[in-house]
Amino acid sequence: MEENPVEIKTSRIPKIDKIINYKDFFGEYPIIFAIKIISSLSLIYVISEFYIYHNPMDSLLTKYLGKSLKGFNPSPDVFVPWGFAAGFLFYIFTIFKGRYKFLLFILIIGSVSHYIADPAIDMQGGEYTIPTKVDIENSETNATEWKWKPVKLVYDDVDKTYERIDDLKVRMTNIIFGSMPFLGAYGIWKRKGWAIAASIGLAIIIGFLYTPNLCLENYEESYCGYDTKQEDRTWSEYLSSGIFIGLGFVIYIELSYAAIKYENYAEQFKPAGLDISLLTNAQRKSVSRTLSTLFVSYLINLAVILFVTFIIAEIVININNYLSTSDGQIQDSIELQGPYGIVFTSLIFFLLLGIIRMFIGPDHKMEES
Amino acid sequence: MWSKKAAAVAGGAIFLTLAGLIRLNYLFISAGLVMLTFVVISSFLDVWMPNVKIRRETTSDNIFEDGTMSVKFIIKNTGLGIGFVEIYDSLPPQARIMKGSNYTLLYMKPWQEVSFEYSLKLPLRGHYHLGPVKMRVKDAFDLFYNERIEESIHSFSVFPQVEVLEEQVITSRAPKLLSGAMPLNVIGTGTEFYSLREFVPGDSLRSVNWKALAKKGKMMVNETVREDVMDVILLLDAREVSAVGGGRDTPLEMSCRAAATYAKQLLDERNNVALMVYGESIERVDLDRGEHHLFKILTALSSAKPQGNLKLQIVMKDLLPHLPSGSPIILFSSLDDDHTISEAFTSTISRGFTITTISPSSLDFEEKMKRIPIEPLLIAKIERDNMISELRSFGLQVGDWKYGDNVNTALQEI
Numbered sequence: 113m114e115e116n117p118v119e120i121k122t123s124r125i126p127k128i129d130k131i132i133n134y135k136d137f138f139g140e141y142p143i144i145f146a147i148k149i150i151s152s153l154s155l156i157y158v159i160s161e162f163y164i165y166h167n168p169m170d171s172l173l174t175k176y177l178g179k180s181l182k183g184f185n186p187s188p189d190v191f192v193p194w195g196f197a198a199g200f201l202f203y204i205f206t207i208f209k210g211r212y213k214f215l216l217f218i219l220i221i222g223s224v225s226h227y228i229a230d231p232a233i234d235m236q237g238g239e240y241t242i243p244t245k246v247d248i249e250n251s252e253t254n255a256t257e258w259k260w261k262p263v264k265l266v267y268d269d270v271d272k273t274y275e276r277i278d279d280l281k282v283r284m285t286n287i288i289f290g291s292m293p294f295l296g297a298y299g300i301w302k303r304k305g306w307a308i309a310a311s312i313g314l315a316i317i318i319g320f321l322y323t324p325n326l327c328l329e330n331y332e333e334s335y336c337g338y339d340t341k342q343e344d345r346t347w348s349e350y351l352s353s354g355i356f357i358g359l360g361f362v363i364y365i366e367l368s369y370a371a372i373k374y375e376n377y378a379e380q381f382k383p384a385g386l387d388i389s390l391l392t393n394a395q396r397k398s399v400s401r402t403l404s405t406l407f408v409s410y411l412i413n414l415a416v417i418l419f420v421t422f423i424i425a426e427i428v429i430n431i432n433n434y435l436s437t438s439d440g441q442i443q444d445s446i447e448l449q450g451p452y453g454i455v456f457t458s459l460i461f462f463l464l465l466g467i468i469r470m471f472i473g474p475d476h477k478m479e480e481s
Numbered sequence: 482m483w484s485k486k487a488a489a490v491a492g493g494a495i496f497l498t499l500a501g502l503i504r505l506n507y508l509f510i511s512a513g514l515v516m517l518t519f520v521v522i523s524s525f526l527d528v529w530m531p532n533v534k535i536r537r538e539t540t541s542d543n544i545f546e547d548g549t550m551s552v553k554f555i556i557k558n559t560g561l562g563i564g565f566v567e568i569y570d571s572l573p574p575q576a577r578i579m580k581g582s583n584y585t586l587l588y589m590k591p592w593q594e595v596s597f598e599y600s601l602k603l604p605l606r607g608h609y610h611l612g613p614v615k616m617r618v619k620d621a622f623d624l625f626y627n628e629r630i631e632e633s634i635h636s637f638s639v640f641p642q643v644e645v646l647e648e649q650v651i652t653s654r655a656p657k658l659l660s661g662a663m664p665l666n667v668i669g670t671g672t673e674f675y676s677l678r679e680f681v682p683g684d685s686l687r688s689v690n691w692k693a694l695a696k697k698g699k700m701m702v703n704e705t706v707r708e709d710v711m712d713v714i715l716l717l718d719a720r721e722v723s724a725v726g727g728g729r730d731t732p733l734e735m736s737c738r739a740a741a742t743y744a745k746q747l748l749d750e751r752n753n754v755a756l757m758v759y760g761e762s763i764e765r766v767d768l769d770r771g772e773h774h775l776f777k778i779l780t781a782l783s784s785a786k787p788q789g790n791l792k793l794q795i796v797m798k799d800l801l802p803h804l805p806s807g808s809p810i811i812l813f814s815s816l817d818d819d820h821t822i823s824e825a826f827t828s829t830i831s832r833g834f835t836i837t838t839i840s841p842s843s844l845d846f847e848e849k850m851k852r853i854p855i856e857p858l859l860i861a862k863i864e865r866d867n868m869i870s871e872l873r874s875f876g877l878q879v880g881d882w883k884y885g886d887n888v889n890t891a892l893q894e895i
Contacts, residue, residue, distance in 0.1 A: 165508055312493070319509060320500060354511025361512060362519050365490065366622060373623065377565070377586070402588050406565075413526075413621040420522050425515045451502055451510055458498075458514050465521050472525070 133207040137301070140378050141400045143407055147374055148300055151367040155296040155311075156196055158360035162315060163188035165353055168289045169336050172321040178331060183282035185335070186289045194283075195290025199297030206302060228280070231272035289318065300368045303375055308368045312361065351429050351454070358425070359418060366414055374403055432457040487624035491520045523624045531589060532560035535614055535633040543779075546642040546729070546738070549579055549602050552611065552635075556587070557594040564589065567617040573609040576601045603639045604729060606737055606783045611635040640779040641734075641741040644888045675704045712753045712768050712805045715740050715778075716796070717785060718814030719760035724787035725817070726846030735841035735882065736813035737782045742888050743811060744778045755804075756781055759796045761789025768805075794821035797829055810836045815843040816868065826877055837878040839891050840869070845884030 128134065139145045168174060168186040178184045208216055248255045287294065292314045299307030327336035378399065432454045483491075494516035501509030538553040554570055570583040581599030589595065603609065612634040619626040677693055680700030693701035717740050723733035740756065747754045748770055756766040756778045766774075766781045793814070804810075810829065816822055816838070829836050844861050847853045853861070865881075872879045882891035 309489075316493075316497065316500070316509075319506065320504060322506075350507035351511040354508040355515050357508060358512035358515025362516060369486065369623070406588070410621050417519065417522055417526075417622075421515060421519045424522060425511070425518045428514055428518060429511055451505060451507060454510060455498055455502060455514075458517075462517065462521055469521075469524055 131209060131212045133209060136207050137204070139375065141403055143400065143403045144371065144374050144378060147367065147371045147407065151300045151364070151371050152196070152200075152297060154360070154363045154367050155293060155300065156192065158357070158364045159192050159196075159293050159296070159315075160188065161357055161360055162319075163192065163289075165350075165357065166319055166322045167327075168318075169327040169331075170322055170324060171289075171318065172323065172326070173288060173318075175326060175330050177285070177288065178335070181281070181285050183278060184285050185282070186286060188289075191286035191290035192293055194286060195293035196297045198287070198290065199294035200301060202294070203298050203301040224280075228273055228276050231269040231276065234268040292318070296364070296368070300371055303372045305369075305372060308365070312365065315361075352426075355422065355425050355429070359422060362418065362421070363414075370407070370410065374407060377403060377406075428458045428461045429454060431461060482626055482628070484619065484623055484626055486622075487520055487523075490516055490624070494520065520624060523620060523622055526620045526625075530618055530627050530629055531558050531562050531564075531566055531616070533557060533616070533631065534559055535631055537611060537633075537635045539635065539637070543638045543640060544603065545640050546606050547602060547604055548639070549600050550637070551580075551598065551600045553596055553598045554583075555594060555596040556589075556614075558589045558591060561591045562589070564618060569615040569617075570599075570611060571613055571615065572601060572611060573603065575605050575607075576603050576609070606639050606641045606734070608636065608638050608783055610637070638780060638783045641737040641782050643745045644738070644742045646742060646746045647889045677701045678704055712755070712808040713743075713747050714800075714804055714808055714810045715744060715754060715756045716800075716810055716812045716814075717756065717758045717782070718793075718812070719758050719785045719787055720790050720818070721760070721787050722790070722818045722843075723760075723815055725815070725843040726850065730846050730849065730884065731787075732815035732817070732841040732843045732846070733785065733787050736815075736839070737785055739839050739841075739882070739888050739891070740811075740813050741779055741782055744782075745775060748772070748775045748778075754778065757796070757800060758782075758785050759789075759791045759793075760785075760787065761791065763791070763796060763799060790818070792821040793819050793825040794828070797825045801829065801832055801834065804834070807833050807835075810834055812836060812838045814838065814840060816840050816865075817843050822868070823871070826872060826875060830875065830877070837880075838872065839880045839882055839888075841882040841891075842884065849884065 139148065168188065168191075174184070174186065205213065205216060244259055245256045246259050248257050292311045294311075295307045295314065296311035298304065299309075299311060328338075435457060436453060494513045497509050497513030497516065499513075501507065501511075501513060534557045536555050538555065540549075540551040544550045552570075554568075556568065566587050566589055568585050568587060572578070572583055579600045579602050581597065583599050583601075585597045587595050587597075612632070614631040614633050615628060616631060617626055617628045677690060678701065680689065680702050684702050688702040690701045690703050717736055719733055719736075723736065724731050726732070726734075728734075744754050744756065751770060753768040753770050754774065755768040758764040758781060764781060764784075766777050769777075793812075826836060842865065844853075844858060844865060847861075848858055869879050869881050880891040882888075
């Protein structure tokens with residue numbers, strides 16, 4: 113007897129892994145996913161902290177853009193979370209595959225266009241959407257005629273559309289200050305070192321363009337969000353807050369770099385050019401355990417070093433204050449009491465640390481062959 | 482040593498501090514100083530450097546050209562250190578990795594033994610070594626790293642490729658006493674038919690040709706060619722001029738392959754073989770036989786380097802007094818840049834030696850490399866053909882070995 117061959121029907125619904133590379137999002141090991149989340153949180157913290165001391169309204173950018181862009185009103189409460197979300201969503205967009213990425217792109221363009229055009233353009237269907245022969249009313253000869261009136265565009269609420277365009281423009285302007293979290297989020301999740309470096313570079317540039325109370329010199333109090341000139345903070349206040357921002361940047365750099373590093377380590381454990389699925393369960397568990405052990409030890413190292421860094425930085429920065437206020441000839445030095453004095457004494461301190469390092473640090477001599 | 486990351490963080494920190502001075506921004510100054518402190522403090526962290534024992538297991542001690550060698554690299558952490566180590570096993574520049582990798586990143590625990598494997602192929606004969614091993618470890622933040630070179634060397638040789646010869650290589654009129662496998666063109670005990678003659682008393686009945694008896698009506702016996710061992714001298718031209726071309730396509734490389742092939746064939750047939758390599762001086766592997774001797778010859782061939790410009794006549798003058806009289810000499814030479822060839826051959830023949838030449842054409846390599854214009858190349862080819870014809874007219878056997886042909890093809894020309 114002949115057996116009928118069994119027909120295997122393939123499902124028309126594509127598998128999820130054909131649509132989106134979700135493995136890239138979750139990472140191959142839970143620890144890597146966890147590192148990315150911790151890095152993201154540190155990024156949001158650092159940038160929020162940074163903008164507390166660098167009010168975007170006092171930026172040179174706001175001075176010029178505020179006049180040319182209607183509705184330009186950058187607020188860290190808005191652009192930090194939304195900038196991060198935009199960077200993250202952009203990463204999600206990049207992990208879609210082939211035509212699905214294109215379809216998503218079309219969908220986004222279509223949705224935005226519809227959102228803008230919806231109030232203005234209203235469509236009215238005609239009486240007869242399909243051409244039909246109808247009797248002519250009041251006709252004595254029972255004459256007929258073809259009638260067809262498909263769709264009519266009615267320009268309804270054009271002003272509302274303009275409002276939405278303006279609103280979108282204002283939202284888009286947030287990307288000027290929001291590019292820092294945007295690039296940071298994209299860099300962490302897509303494992304792009306250049307994006308992380310660019311976000312830090314932007315922070316430096318934005319910090320450079322900041323001048324306290326610049327807004328009040330150019331705009332009304334209502335626009336600036338504060339009515340009177342803020343009391344200038346003492347330089348010691350700035351210095352101590354700078355320490356936290358500096359530590360925040362170190363945390364952000366280290367954790368985002370760790371996300372990339374551990375992903376690379378996981379790659380190393382795979383057979384060359386092949387998939388993780390070729391590893392046995394025991395091997396996978398072993399790799400996961402190794403990565404976890406390493407990351408925990410890394411976090412402990414980081415915490416200890418950050419604590420020591422904090423203490424040393426406090427000493428380094430405050431040693432100048434002590435020297436410039438202590439009795440003796442040194443307090444007569446005007447240079448020592450300003451920012452130059454801080455940098456000068458700090459450099460001397462580092463020089464001393466360098467000398468100590470020569471004697472107590474690790475020293476590996478190359479063995480002579 | 483500083484990593485790129487450390488340089489970037491320290492550079493950024495210094496920039497922030499200086500920018501803070503320019504803008505009188507205390508925030509920048511303190512943030513920059515914090516980052517600088519972080520780098521300085523991290524430099525105090527001891528970068529673990531493992532104490533290791535390295536060994537390699539290979540599929541063979543020596544390989545032939547284009548042969549594959551599998552290497553198992555085994556490293557044992559003999560200390561209490563723990564962490565990631567990057568390991569790079571240095572390979573000869575000519576080596577091609579066929580499988581696996583000579584680089585790996587390992588997470589090493591105390592007293593742990595880890596191994597990885599790779600296969601490599603070497604297209605050119607010579608003496609090579611695996612190693613030294615470069616190791617690199619980094620601190621927890623990848624700011625500083627240390628490198629160490631472990632002088633773990635594994636030496637091996639790549640012998641010239643050996644082909645299988647399709648026919649008897651050469652004949653000699655100077656048999657030795659021991660029985661061997663070479664036809665000597667002399668009537669005697671052997672297996673190869675030579676002629677028929679009439680039966681004389683004392684002839685063995687086993688040698689009677691019964692078919693001939695039936696045809697002629699009288700007893701006829703088969704005569705065979707006498708086979709015996711002989712002394713064969715392989716003479717390899719390793720002068721500087723033999724390096725024309727590139728890679729495997731040089732007269733020297735082809736000559737080495739041919740010499741290895743002939744040596745293998747002759748030694749398999751239990752002959753005594755000697756190898757003389759001349760270039761700057763004359764390197765000798767004296768007459769001997771057996772597998773161990775083949776190893777010596779192959780090793781000597783692997784060591785042959787193109788250098789010097791000794792003329793053949795001088796070489797012959799030096800060698801001939803020490804060679805067993807009448808021994809066949811096989812010369813592997815492109816016959817380039819040597820005006821003494823005719824005289825050398827004449828004096829060799831006149832002293833009773835037979836000389837066979839296998840000559841790879843260097844002009845083919847020049848043509849391939851397109852270094853010589855067409856017209857001069859044509860003239861050079863004609864000159865070479867004339868020289869070979871002249872040598873053949875002396876009764877010498879000269880094989881003109883063209884580029885791309887195998888040894889057997891060159892042999893057929895003789």
